[in-house]
Amino acid sequence: MAGNSGEAGGRSVAGRVFAVLEAFDGERESLRLAEIARHADLPAPTALRMVRELVAWGALERQRDGGYRLGRRLWSLGALAPCLRRIRELAQPALQELHERTGQTALVAALDGRSALLLDRLPGAAVQSSPFQVRVGGRMDLHATAVGRVLLAFAPEALVREVTAGLAAAGARHTRYTVVAPGRLARELAAVRRGGVGYARREMQPAYGAAAVPVFHPDGSLLAALGLVVPAPVDPARYEGRLREAGRLMAAEVARSVVAEQAAGNAVGNAAGNTASTG
Known part of the structure; x- marks a missing residue:
């Protein structure tokens, strides 16, 4: 699929999404956008776009302090x-x-x-x-x-x-x-x-x-x-x-x-x- 190729080191869209999600672990439950970009090894604009889409879908949640954490929809899927x-x-x-x-x-x-x-x-x-x-x-x-x-x-x-x-x-x-x-x-x-x-x-x-x-x-x-x-x-x-x-x-x-x-x-x-x- 053409939409799955391209930027950020040649990684597919799915690869970039997984990189964003894998930035969160037991030690990093809440991250700011710059931290997500760094851990996922993505340019800031790409990370921002990925994060916005994941928030809209429910995989990430925006917190009051401006940070992000994994969303309930993702936990629900994992429990299945x-x-x-x-x-x-x-x-x-x-x-x-x-x-x-x-x-x-x-x-x-x-x-x-x-x-x-x-x-x-x-x-x-x-x-x-x-x-x-x-x-x-x-x-x-x-x-x-x-x-x-x-x-x-x-x-x-x-x-x-x-x-x-x-x-x-x-x-x-x-x-x-x-x-x-x-x-x-x-x-x-x-x-x-x-x-x-x-x-x-x-x-x-x-x-x-x-x-x-x-x-x-x-x-x-x-x-x-x-x-x-x-x-x-x-x-x-x-x-x-x-x-x-x-x-x-x-x-x-x-x-x-x-x-x-x-x-x-x-x-x-x-x-x-x-x-x-x-x-």
Whole structure:
């Protein structure tokens, strides 16, 4: 299509739109036009045109301070992704129990590229009153969050190397507690694999710590990470038992779902076979 070619380094219209949307992540939830243009590597006039069209469609929202953030229509579309929606549904009983038994923020995340994608969360009182909140659908660092560290621990080695190489970047350190030494991160990931639980203490924000456990599919692949965020004075290890219980609960929900889907598939197959034999 002729309308998809051209400016901004030869990128298509779709490519430029994606570049604008990818400028927003867990660390950059609100951006001004100049920042969008810089992160998307677009000329200011092109960025302005893209942003206006995305605002009109509902993918971006204009804020009172002149900045922009991702719009609700985009979040709604993302929530329709069948795989992610299913993981979110399966996590509900575990999230509810973890939240009710601890009073802290319970969350579930899945691996998405080089980030942890927040699928759902039930906020505790401490996080509700905090200005730092990653929204559902937002992304979090793999190296500096508990859920991210759990996801990274069981990720392909190529991704581990890529994330480790990025520790030298200026934006990798969020607080003075953030792990940015490759050797230290390797030890943290080894501890997750060995012990089945990951921690991040004051690494994204000095006021919070977190713990997370992996949730596996019956085929052995990692499905998600279930986590808990607590105020920094509280040691997240205090809730390790509750967190492990919630992880087992979610894994059981996943296993039941797989068995039910297999049974439904067998029933359909048997019905089709019976129809063919009597036809």
